[in-house]
Amino acid sequence: MERKVLIEAKDISKQFKGYEAIKKLDFSVYEGEIFGFLGPSGAGKTTTIKILTGQLKQTSGQASILGIPVEKVDEDIYKKIGIVSDMSGFYEKLTVYQNLKFFAKLLDVDPATIDELLKRFDLYEHRQKPAEKLSKGMKQRLVLIRAILHKPKLLFLDEPTSGLDPVSALSVHKMMEELRADGTSIFLTTHNMEEADKLCDRVALLNEGQIAELDTPENLRLKFNKQKRFMIQLTDHTEVVLEQSVDSAKLIEKWVAADQVETIHSCEPTLEKVFLEATGRNLV
Ligand SMILES: Nc1ncnc2c1ncn2[C@@H]1O[C@H](COP(=O)(O)OP(=O)(O)OP(=O)(O)O)[C@@H](O)[C@H]1O
Incomplete structure (x- = not known):
């Protein structure tokens, strides 16, 4: 089946x-994927x-979002998409619930959705707290809930876990995975390669x-696995890393014949290493 192009x-x-x-950027983002x-x-x-x-406005080239050429995009697009960036704010003195109620009104969303999302993403018990009293991770979950109040088909997340501790980052990852499972497409920018490797379809x-x-x-x-290395675990629990070669093949053959091989895995590079290989530079 043809996948629907959203961007x-x-x-x-x-x-x-x-x-x-x-x-000259050239790419498409499809329905239901997390595009990194x-x-x-x-x-x-x-x-x-x-x-x-x-x-x-771009200087040259063409782009469209949800089938609309970007030149024709107006404020109505914000009823169909969600955006989270470091500019996404809320009213610090208002409670979690009041903040969401304000945005629900703007977006013409049934207020019942607020409680549903607060419960789903573990903020319900904090709903009466002023936003300024939330931890950094909770604030980020609030920003995300705000961005999905109107159930957008497409969500832009610009560095959504930047500056978060690992536990808070994990809860944001879980939110993204749940949203994708619901059919939301996510355009995710990050310089965290582990995050990208774990979450992104492309x-x-x-x-x-x-x-x-x-x-x-x-x-x-796979493409950047140039050294073609293998990690072999032997039955006596020793682990050996070998580069692909005739000598390595002979050694493996000998171990297999003696029933000494527990597992063989190819040692693929991390996405971080791939980036370095592909661009000649580190991510930070
Ligand atoms: N309004 C502007 N006027 C002039 N240069 C700009 C403007 N906006 C961005 N740039 C430049 O364009 C380049 C790309 O910036 P951009 O903000 O898109 O990068 P980024 O990948 O989002 O970086 P970061 O991860 O730091 O946010 C940078 O060199 C930036 O200085």
Whole structure:
């Protein structure tokens, strides 16, 4: 079955006073996937989100969101999509519930949805707390709930776990996985490769405004598995790492014949290493 395209970018570029922030980006995002847009600071991630959501005009190329050319996007788009960025705020002095009630009204959402989401994402018991009293992780969950009040088909998450402790980051990951299971597509920018590897169906590796690679994390790891190394666990619990070679094959053959092999795994590179290989630079 043909997958529905929610975002389409065809050769989009953006220049700021002669500086080319993004260069001929070409990609599609499909219904129901978490699409990772990965790159270090300044790679052009936020610029791309701004173009796709009609907040900034590209210098050249074409893009569409939910079938609408980005030039034609107006404020109505915010009824269909959700955005979480470091600019997403709320009223610090209002309670969790009051904040969500305010945005529910703006978006014409049934207030019953608020409790449903607060319960689902573990904020219900904090609903009467002023937002300023929440922990960083809880604040991020509140921002996410705000972004999905109207059940958008497409969600933009710009570095949603940046600055969160590992436990809070995990709860944000769980939210993303649940949303995908519900059929929401997520455009995720991050420079956390582990997060991307765990969550994303496909990733684009962005370097200095250009897509260096675009594929599933698994395919990228296979593609960049140049050394072709294997980890062999023997029945006496020793672990041996061997590079692919005739000598290694002979050794493995000998161990197999003697029934000494417990498991053999290929040692694929991490996505972090893939990024380094593909772009020649680290992510931070
Ligand atoms: N309004 C602007 N005017 C001039 N240059 C800009 C403007 N907005 C972004 N840039 C430049 O474009 C490049 C890409 O910026 P962008 O914010 O898209 O990067 P990013 O990948 O989102 O980085 P970060 O992870 O730090 O948010 C940077 O060099 C930035 O300085």
